[in-house]
Amino acid sequence: MRTEQARPVRLENYRPPDWLVETVELDVSLHPSQTKVRAILKMSPNPKADALAPIVLDGDGLTLTSLKLDGSEMHPEAYVATPDRLTIAQPPAGTCYLQIETLVDPSANSQLMGLYRSCGTYCTQCESEGFRRITYFPDRPDVMASYTTRIEADKSEAAVLLSNGNLVDAGDVSGTTRHFAVWQDPFLKPSYLFALVGGNLACVEDAFVTMSGRKVTLRIYVEPGKEDRCGWAMDSLKRSMRWDEEAFGREYDLDIFMIVAVSDFNMGAMENKGLNVFNDKLVLASPDSATDTDYASIEAVIAHEYFHNWTGNRITCRDWFQLCLKEGLTVFRDQEFTSDQRSRSVKRITDVRGLRASQFVEDAGPLAHPVRPSAYNEISNFYTATVYEKGAEVVRMLKALLGPGGFRKGLDLYFERHDGEAATVDQFVKCFADANSTDLTQFMLWYSQAGTPEVAVNGTYDEKTQTYRLELAQAVPPTPGQPVKEPMVIPLAVGLVGSDGRDMSLSLEDGRPVVRGVLTLSQPKQTFEFTGVQQRPVLSINRGFSAPVKIASNVSAEDYKFLAAHDSDQFNRWEAVQSLAKALLMENVAAIRASGTPREDEGLIAALSAALADTTLEPAFVALVLTMPSEADLAREIGRDVDPDAIASARDKLRGTIGKRLGPALRETYRAMQNDGPYSPDAASAGRRALKNVSLDLLATAGASAIALAARQYHQATNMTDRMAALSTLSSYAVPERQAAIDDFYRRYSGNPLIIDKWLSLQAAIPEAGTLERVRVLTKHPAFSLSNPNRVRALIGGLAQMNQTQFNRPDGAGYEFVADTVLELDTKNPQVAARMTTAFRSWRSLESVRRTRAEAALRRIAGAPNLSRDLRDIVDRSLDGG
Numbered sequence: 001m002r003t004e005q006a007r008p009v010r011l012e013n014y015r016p017p018d019w020l021v022e023t024v025e026l027d028v029s030l031h032p033s034q035t036k037v038r039a040i041l042k043m044s045p046n047p048k049a050d051a052l053a054p055i056v057l058d059g060d061g062l063t064l065t066s067l068k069l070d071g072s073e074m075h076p077e078a079y080v081a082t083p084d085r086l087t088i089a090q091p092p093a094g095t096c097y098l099q100i101e102t103l104v105d106p107s108a109n110s111q112l113m114g115l116y117r118s119c120g121t122y123c124t125q126c127e128s129e130g131f132r133r134i135t136y137f138p139d140r141p142d143v144m145a146s147y148t149t150r151i152e153a154d155k156s157e158a159a160v161l162l163s164n165g166n167l168v169d170a171g172d173v174s175g176t177t178r179h180f181a182v183w184q185d186p187f188l189k190p191s192y193l194f195a196l197v198g199g200n201l202a203c204v205e206d207a208f209v210t211m212s213g214r215k216v217t218l219r220i221y222v223e224p225g226k227e228d229r230c231g232w233a234m235d236s237l238k239r240s241m242r243w244d245e246e247a248f249g250r251e252y253d254l255d256i257f258m259i260v261a262v263s264d265f266n267m268g269a270m271e272n273k274g275l276n277v278f279n280d281k282l283v284l285a286s287p288d289s290a291t292d293t294d295y296a297s298i299e300a301v302i303a304h305e306y307f308h309n310w311t312g313n314r315i316t317c318r319d320w321f322q323l324c325l326k327e328g329l330t331v332f333r334d335q336e337f338t339s340d341q342r343s344r345s346v347k348r349i350t351d352v353r354g355l356r357a358s359q360f361v362e363d364a365g366p367l368a369h370p371v372r373p374s375a376y377n378e379i380s381n382f383y384t385a386t387v388y389e390k391g392a393e394v395v396r397m398l399k400a401l402l403g404p405g406g407f408r409k410g411l412d413l414y415f416e417r418h419d420g421e422a423a424t425v426d427q428f429v430k431c432f433a434d435a436n437s438t439d440l441t442q443f444m445l446w447y448s449q450a451g452t453p454e455v456a457v458n459g460t461y462d463e464k465t466q467t468y469r470l471e472l473a474q475a476v477p478p479t480p481g482q483p484v485k486e487p488m489v490i491p492l493a494v495g496l497v498g499s500d501g502r503d504m505s506l507s508l509e510d511g512r513p514v515v516r517g518v519l520t521l522s523q524p525k526q527t528f529e530f531t532g533v534q535q536r537p538v539l540s541i542n543r544g545f546s547a548p549v550k551i552a553s554n555v556s557a558e559d560y561k562f563l564a565a566h567d568s569d570q571f572n573r574w575e576a577v578q579s580l581a582k583a584l585l586m587e588n589v590a591a592i593r594a595s596g597t598p599r600e601d602e603g604l605i606a607a608l609s610a611a612l613a614d615t616t617l618e619p620a621f622v623a624l625v626l627t628m629p630s631e632a633d634l635a636r637e638i639g640r641d642v643d644p645d646a647i648a649s650a651r652d653k654l655r656g657t658i659g660k661r662l663g664p665a666l667r668e669t670y671r672a673m674q675n676d677g678p679y680s681p682d683a684a685s686a687g688r689r690a691l692k693n694v695s696l697d698l699l700a701t702a703g704a705s706a707i708a709l710a711a712r713q714y715h716q717a718t719n720m721t722d723r724m725a726a727l728s729t730l731s732s733y734a735v736p737e738r739q740a741a742i743d744d745f746y747r748r749y750s751g752n753p754l755i756i757d758k759w760l761s762l763q764a765a766i767p768e769a770g771t772l773e774r775v776r777v778l779t780k781h782p783a784f785s786l787s788n789p790n791r792v793r794a795l796i797g798g799l800a801q802m803n804q805t806q807f808n809r810p811d812g813a814g815y816e817f818v819a820d821t822v823l824e825l826d827t828k829n830p831q832v833a834a835r836m837t838t839a840f841r842s843w844r845s846l847e848s849v850r851r852t853r854a855e856a857a858l859r860r861i862a863g864a865p866n867l868s869r870d871l872r873d874i875v876d877r878s879l880d881g882g
């Protein structure tokens with residue numbers, strides 16, 4: 001029986017821990033099925049809490065083998081131990097030493113939380129509540145302790161033994177085939193940052209000299225034979241370390257920094273102090289195995305986990321409600337890093353596309369929740385786009401409101417004030433308020449109110465008075481548990497663009513300055529009047545996507561065409577084209593559903609043609625301009641009675657029109673972007689490949705000659721980016737070249753599971769009726785395994801999350817297949833099962849046939865016996881909220 005803590009867990013019920021842990025001495029004797037863990041905890045009553053409180057430690061599926069208090073075996077009546085809790089009702093009055101021995105089975109751990117084995121390597125994942133699967137502990141982030149970890153293992157099974165901190169001792173266990181290593185972490189940390197690794201791993205070593213001149217050893221551990229694919233990760237790590245010194249004055253603090261790549265991992269990567277554990281797909285890269293997108297992800301995630309050393313580890317979260325404190329801030333930091341390393345505007349556009357496709361969709365459905373949730377049943381389900389990506393947008397808005405200097409002052413104060421602490425979002429924001437002598441009370445609504453704010457914009461020009469009047473009105477739609485919302489603080493970067501394409505100077509009627517071109521909307525309705533405007537301007541608003549809101553404005557199609565060509569803000573040049581495309585697609589979806597004829601839009605074609613012809617633009621930017629809004633984004637815009645087939649059809653027709661109308665220019669671009677030199681993953685080279693491959697994909701809509709071109713590119717490609725792009729283009733067409741290439745791809749790469757993931761997801765995303773059967777067959781393929789999260793995400797996620805038409809088949813077979821799969825998966829890995837099920841989150845917005853079938857599948861999952869808490873939570877909220 002689980003002895004459940006009260007659910008849901010509520011922020012308002014937070015209490016400081018009754019007992020603190022000063023030091024943790026762990027002794028872990030690794031064994032495939034019977035690992036012995038001895039933990040000695042130096043505990044003392046929290047002076048801020050009840051003096052007489054019992055000691056209550058968390059566990060999860062633990063077997064206690066021995067318990068000593070201050071050196072003596074405890075009487076069995078003096079404590080209660082269940083698999084999920086250890087309670088000592090009458091502890092001593094002061095500091096005591098608790099010695100706990102548990103037995104764990106790493107081989108049987110298919111949840112991949114706590115201590116488990118991945119391809120023979122022992123590793124741990126403790127965020128958020130995995131440490132309690134290793135030993136009994138107050139497993140909450142506000143209990144920060146210093147750890148010493150001794151690991152012992154058979155030399156043949158685990159030649160490498162790693163934990164957090166610095167290595168202080170190692171040697172053989174005399175008279176046995178075993179050896180040991182002792183690691184000491186001088187920094188206080190919460191249990192979720194604990195890590196341990198043991199295995200026969202190869203290592204790539206490098207070094208970094210910090211800004212104060214300390215030499216840090218850098219090591220990346222991988223399975224033997226994969227060392228030659230670590231170069232990019234190591235290079236990214238060194239650049240991250242330098243950047244954090246230069247951009248934020250943050251220096252690394254231990255003598256060694258280690259990364260371990262493992263094959264079985266629930267998330268992307270984990271920032272354990274000094275010992276990051278990574279999903280191997282975010283470490284390993286070579287030109288013939290990784291695409292440009294893979295290279296960019298590796299660079300960003302290596303940076304992200306490294307940056308956590310300050311934002312997350314040195315200053316951690318008081319409780320899991322504050323998850324965005326470390327994640328939103330660290331995503332913001334890794335986005336800034338990428339912007340500085342690559343192209344700022346391209347990065348911004350890419351991030352906003354991602355935000356709209358995932359976070360805006362989440363915010364519009366039953367799983368919507370605030371950036372800082374106020375209650376949870378299962379915290380694993382809150383590692384969401386809202387916490388991460390919207391959390392980063394909120395930090396970005398602080399910068400927009402306070403300016404770069406004011407923002408830096410606030411962040412410096414945060415590091416100075418809270419280093420070594422477990423902090424809250426309130427404390428974080430207060431640092432910005434204090435450092436800038438400003439009031440951010442209303443701004444805090446960004447953390448507590450869910451939903452995407454909608455801003456209605458109406459601009460009018462009065463030639464007589466030479467004034468431009470901007471009327472703004474905001475509203476935040478209702479979300480589960482939050483029917484009524486307060487007005488938010490919304491920083492809107494604006495420009496008034498003159499007929500010469502230049503920005504006019506902005507002066508407000510009442511003489512207030514427009515600092516850095518940012519207007520702050522904080523009332524339900526506000527009017528700004530600009531004076532001295534000598535000609536009718538074109539409004540460019542929410543430049544750089546300064547606020548994560550939806551804008552509905554009276555900017556005309558003519559004006560969008562103008563902005564697409566002239567806006568000094570690159571983001572809004574892209575946004576102008578998207579706005580034209582979105583308007584056209586929405587209209588055409590309606591026309592297709594009414595058996596009418598889709599329209600063509602000369603303005604859009606002209607804007608795309610101009611972008612293709614403009615050689616001053618970065619190729620990566622042009623590639624994004626040529627990429628039409630995603631099906632998921634259009635579905636969210638439509639909002640109700642959604643027909644995914646009509647959306648796909650409208651989008652295909654538009655792409656076909658572009659391919660036909662711009663054929664010669666696309667062909668010329670395809671040719672011009674070729675590069676016969678050796679592959680380089682740098683941003684400029686990647687941008688040229690992106691534009692080349694977007695051109696190919698649009699050309700293929702127009703017929704056979706481009707299909708042949710794609711087949712040729714597939715077979716002649718000298719890098720994975722070009723090969724994969726060609727295969728992806730071919731996969732959309734039922735031509736003989738398609739299956740030939742798919743079969744060839746498997747023959748080439750069957751030995752590399754990470755590449756085979758691409759093969760699985762590509763087939764799952766084919767938008768045609770045979771795909772579901774194809775996926776069914778692939779679940780029986782030897783390359784697929786329900787035990788490996790990467791394989792599941794590739795194949796099942798490829799269908800459920802990437803294939804709008806085939807997951808949402810009108811006959812409901814897509815829903816039934818995914819329901820069957822998650823029910824089977826739930827018995828092995830509840831976290832991944834719950835994650836897959838979020839694919840249903842937009843079910844209420846579907847047209848009635850699909851809506852009924854999606855609901856039936858959800859209800860079938862809900863009615864199954866013995867659901868995990870993870871899956872139960874997602875299914876219930878999907879059915880309830882809304």
Ligand SMILES: [Zn+2]
Pocket residue numbers: 304305308326327330
């Ligand atoms: Zn993170």
